Amino acid sequence: MSAEKLEVRPTRLELLRLRRRKALAEGIADILQKDLETLIVALIKHRQRAHTLRNLLNEQMNNAYSLFAETEMIIGTMKLREISLYASPIEFNVKVSTAPGVLGIPFPYFHCIKEESTVHKPRFNLIETPTQLDEMVSKVEDALNYVVKLAELTAVIREILEVISLKRRQINRIRFKIIPQLEATIRYVELILEEIERQDAIRVRVIQRKRKEREVE
């Protein structure tokens, strides 16, 4: 596939300028390629962290469900449903901010803020509920932290993927559009300049021949 050449004046100065632009484009492509590699390494690391976190979350939720099932077995479905009617939900909020990450890209940062009252009070009736229910709540609260961190990692991974995609597009544009275009233009300008040189040389030779003929006459 031949690249379209740029509309330039075929001058030597333009040729120099085009060559400089080509060198610059190649340099930029190399830098972008290195950025891309760094981003891919960061992506792999974040993906591994997300995988570990997902496993931890799974484990935590399994423990919580297991404790919930134990509670249900101890106090029964009726009592558990009844207790759930008045149990206050876990109050929490997620604070979102950004922090510079790899290559200075602003990465999202999620922070789970739990609204804890100043006075510690039992959540459930102390006589009716077994300790498994409180342990379950504690596990779910921990799981909530994991969920928020996992959401943060997912957002970071999405951000990295977007930047990778952008960088890849930039590299492709430089490598497969700008550089071939510059190369085509350089070749065109070189051809024109060679043609001009050849014409000039012929013209010089004709003039020289005519001058010699005049001298002979």
Added chain:
Amino acid sequence: MLRDALNIKLGGKITPKPLRYSVIMPRVAIENLKLIEVDDLISLIGKDLETIRCVLANSSYEEHISALAPDKIDSFSIERALLQNYVETHKKLVKFSSGNIKNLLLAFLKKFEVSNVKALLRAVKAEIPVDEAIRHIVPVGSLDENRCLSILAESKGISDVINFLSSLEYGLIVKSALSRHERIEDLMRLEVELDKSVYQEMLESAERLKGADKKISKDIIGIELDAINVRIILKCKTLGITRELIKDYLMPTALFDEDTLEEVTKAASTKAMISCLLNVAEAGNAVYKNIFTQMLKECEAPLSRFEAILDKAPLNMSLYMLKKHTRYYNIGFVLAFLNLKWMEIKNLRCIINGSERKIPPSQVRKLLVLPGEW
């Protein structure tokens, strides 16, 4: 002395002690025979709900289990049927008893009545539909189904429920609790006051008995209260609740008096707490010593293990009382049966829920409360 031990003055005339038990004892013996054998109970672990339903339909639970629609069998409906059976059995014993024994059994039954009051308060607070809310209630005593339905249908908030209950003793208890704690939303405070009142009444009813009956019933109720108070302290300490607040949640005291419990709340570690309790338990009977010696041995165990040990305390005490006193003509046999029946229902509930949730049999087995060597 002999007259005291054998006779009771009832309604102005002297009733010989064996006569007081002549009607209730055969009834308890019959009901006792209807209890499911522990081995049969264990064999139900891991069975599907339909199999369990069939087994229960051929037991003392027949009447309530048969009333369930076969296509709507789930843990909730079976559990409700079991509780209805317990309440009916309890009511039967009340019917066949008299005098102070009847009063004590009625006081025991009030635990269910209070449970219904709590269910009413919770349902109204959660604003759930009436037909859904009534499923959480097993009608008993003054709170029959119609009364519960009318309270649920006409109450817009907790204050309405309290007004409806004002004709009952619970209304007064809740109102006095509210006068002390300004926030009506804090149901926990109201629930604690209701629980305290029930246990107080149980203690007072036991106090009105005489001779061995008084000692047996006080010991059985006492160990239940002590176990509850120890559980509350252990749990509150784990949750980081302050000493001042723990005091509010404690039930009436028995062997472990307020000073002992205060000392326990000050203890730095679980081991220190249990050691402190064991020192006092030495003054009690063998059941207390066994429980707290076992807890001290397992002081590194999780709180759930302590709760399992403490949950068994009333049953152990009942069985101990059966061994210590003659089987007949005392309240021990009646209370032991009630505790055994309650444990059976708890175990069935555990097995049913385990089956529904496909919990491994070994895990279900661990959560069963079984007497003695099982």
